[in-house]
Amino acid sequence: MSSKTRDLLQNLNSTYVNLHQKFEELFWLFKMGDHSVEEAMNETEKTRDLFRSDAGNLNCVKEALTVSGLANDEVKRLEVWKNFFQLYQTPIKLTSLRDKISVLEGRVAKKFATRKEGYKDPNTGEFVPASKSKIRMIMRTNSDEAVRKACFDALEEMSLDAVGEYVELVAMRNQFARALGYDDFYAYKLRLSEGMAKNEVFDVFGEIYERTKYALADIRDLEAIKPGLRKPWNFGFMMTGSFTLEEDPYYIFDEALMGWGRSFSALGINYRGGKLQLDLLDRQGKYNNGFCHYPMIVNFNDGKRNPGAANFTCNAIYGQPGSGNLAYETLFHEAGHAADRLASEQTEVCLNTEWPPASIAWAETHSQFLDTMFSSIEWRTRYAKDKDGNPYPLELFERKARQVRILSPLALNSIMMVSEFEKRVYEEQNLTPEKVVKIAKEVSRKYTDYSEDSLWILSVPHIYDWENSAYYHSYGLAILALDQWRKYFYDKYGYIVDNPNVGDEMAKVWKLGSAKTFPEFVRMATGKNLSPKAFLEDVTMNIEKYLARARRRIERMKSILEITRPVELNADIKMVHGKEIIADNSVSFEDMARKYGEWLHKQAK
Numbered sequence: 153m154s155s156k157t158r159d160l161l162q163n164l165n166s167t168y169v170n171l172h173q174k175f176e177e178l179f180w181l182f183k184m185g186d187h188s189v190e191e192a193m194n195e196t197e198k199t200r201d202l203f204r205s206d207a208g209n210l211n212c213v214k215e216a217l218t219v220s221g222l223a224n225d226e227v228k229r230l231e232v233w234k235n236f237f238q239l240y241q242t243p244i245k246l247t248s249l250r251d252k253i254s255v256l257e258g259r260v261a262k263k264f265a266t267r268k269e270g271y272k273d274p275n276t277g278e279f280v281p282a283s284k285s286k287i288r289m290i291m292r293t294n295s296d297e298a299v300r301k302a303c304f305d306a307l308e309e310m311s312l313d314a315v316g317e318y319v320e321l322v323a324m325r326n327q328f329a330r331a332l333g334y335d336d337f338y339a340y341k342l343r344l345s346e347g348m349a350k351n352e353v354f355d356v357f358g359e360i361y362e363r364t365k366y367a368l369a370d371i372r373d374l375e376a377i378k379p380g381l382r383k384p385w386n387f388g389f390m391m392t393g394s395f396t397l398e399e400d401p402y403y404i405f406d407e408a409l410m411g412w413g414r415s416f417s418a419l420g421i422n423y424r425g426g427k428l429q430l431d432l433l434d435r436q437g438k439y440n441n442g443f444c445h446y447p448m449i450v451n452f453n454d455g456k457r458n459p460g461a462a463n464f465t466c467n468a469i470y471g472q473p474g475s476g477n478l479a480y481e482t483l484f485h486e487a488g489h490a491a492d493r494l495a496s497e498q499t500e501v502c503l504n505t506e507w508p509p510a511s512i513a514w515a516e517t518h519s520q521f522l523d524t525m526f527s528s529i530e531w532r533t534r535y536a537k538d539k540d541g542n543p544y545p546l547e548l549f550e551r552k553a554r555q556v557r558i559l560s561p562l563a564l565n566s567i568m569m570v571s572e573f574e575k576r577v578y579e580e581q582n583l584t585p586e587k588v589v590k591i592a593k594e595v596s597r598k599y600t601d602y603s604e605d606s607l608w609i610l611s612v613p614h615i616y617d618w619e620n621s622a623y624y625h626s627y628g629l630a631i632l633a634l635d636q637w638r639k640y641f642y643d644k645y646g647y648i649v650d651n652p653n654v655g656d657e658m659a660k661v662w663k664l665g666s667a668k669t670f671p672e673f674v675r676m677a678t679g680k681n682l683s684p685k686a687f688l689e690d691v692t693m694n695i696e697k698y699l700a701r702a703r704r705r706i707e708r709m710k711s712i713l714e715i716t717r718p719v720e721l722n723a724d725i726k727m728v729h730g731k732e733i734i735a736d737n738s739v740s741f742e743d744m745a746r747k748y749g750e751w752l753h754k755q756a757k
């Protein structure tokens with residue numbers, strides 16, 4: 153490799169790692185509740201964005217590509233950067249608009265993080281302080297309908313907190329996307345993150361909606377024997393609320409770390425020497441949605457691989473029903489994201505981040521694949537045990553399935569609902585707060601068929617934030633892909649839980665970072681083009697077939713030995729609470745889990 157090319161590549165790689173790190177470290181502090189770093193965070197974000205959109209960088213790479221006698225490897229590496237910079241090109245005239253958007257988004261984020269959250273107790277009339285996640289949980293599990301309704305009302309009211317700012321954001325984002333030649337911001341984001349056009353996604357979603365909407369009619373029929381079922385504050389509670397309580401003893405928060413560690417270790421998941429930092433409990437001022445970000449991305453220095461680092465979080469409330477389940481879900485989901493990015497072997501660091509050219513749908517395919525492994529009956533009967541060691545009962549699984557299976561055809565509805573809402577909002581001419589509310593209500597009716605209007609969509613944090621807006625479709629695409637992948641694994645190996653072959657095949661695609669597009673990766677992993685077939689087959693399967701399949705899968709696990717060796721994930725792990733370090737795995741994973749469990753006990757209120 154010529155020294156000039158080598159210097160250019162080294163410079164691009166180290167600069168991007170650096171800019172990425174500076175922003176991500178402050179991003180984490182801010183999201184975990186230290187709002188004093190906001191200005192510095194915005195500055196570092198701007199600097200990172202300017203690097204990506206700098207026409208000078210693109211020109212340098214283009215020029216380097218014109219040099220004669222380049223080796224194949226040099227061309228390949230330079231092409232990666234050329235594509236990368238091309239994705240982010242922003243004319244200089246748009247930078248002040250982009251800044252204005254960031255500032256307004258920052259204001260909205262602060263408003264959400266500092267507002268007084270809670271609901272009005274219907275019995276005493278008093279205001280009960282509670283975070284949004286807590287209110288949601290109460291609405292799903294409290295047996296008093298008046299309390300559930302009060303929680304619903306509180307959430308609806310909160311949904312309107314930033315609707316004015318949202319309208320402004322949509323207008324500015326559209327202005328930005330149109331200046332780049334796109335129809336609107338949705339089309340721009342979709343092209344950037346998945347390389348797809350709106351009709352490619354919404355044609356598939358339309359087909360799924362048509363093929364599954366019979367379930368909405370089934371629920372209307374069910375309401376005849378369950379009066380009030382379609383009221384939004386009753387639906388979750390009446391369908392699954394009692395199960396949340398009944399299942400709770402099998403998802404012990406204190407055991408979640410061990411369950412995660414043993415299960416990932418048995419799959420052979422390897423963080424390749426990376427660092428993980430986990431902040432699981434809810435706090436005032438903490439961002440109220442789980443996520444995984446990477447303060448350090450995998451990079452290479454003179455051929456030496458430097459491992460990455462991941463931070464992840466959720467808003468579990470210790471002692472509250474369902475919190476153990478949430479902790480488990482976060483560990484499987486977010487640690488799945490981390491496993492993917494930290495296993496990359498790509499020399500060009502722009503292929504090792506979660507940002508484009510990374511596909512969100514592909515990232516979610518891994519995290520949600522691991523979610524579905526956690527929620528599978530085979531996993532539960534092996535790992536989800538109550539304090540006396542009794543495994544999650546098959547009888548409970550069956551009873552729950554008989555009640556909630558009616559909902560499974562609608563598995564993609566909330567995702568399709570948010571996607572359609574955003575698509576319509578960005579397509580709407582002369583958007584106003586009234587129009588936003590109207591679209592939110594219409595879309596909610598279409599996908600939930602609740603008997604009352606709801607503005608729930610406006611409480612989805614993603615829509616307020618540049619990076620995460622016009623994004624929900626990716627969750628849907630991921631579910632289609634992972635169902636296809638699950639089918640592939642079951643057909644090939646007969647089982648997934650504790651199967652090192654599954655971990656192996658996952659690691660093989662993880663090595664490629666963002667070197668392929670989502671459709672290419674799906675084809676590579678599953679041997680087939682992406683289609684809704686496996687998903688539809690799964691969600692429309694009738695209850696008897698579904699239960700028979702579950703029994704077969706449990707039976708299959710009987711010949712698979714349980715792993716008893718110590719947990720080994722090849723990672724430095726820290727359990728934190730804000731800036732406080734609670735435990736780490738410097739002695740062992742088991743030691744960390746025990747210390748964290750002891751600390752948790754002290755948090756019970």
Ligand SMILES: [Zn+2]
Pocket residue numbers: 485489516519
């Ligand atoms: Zn995710």
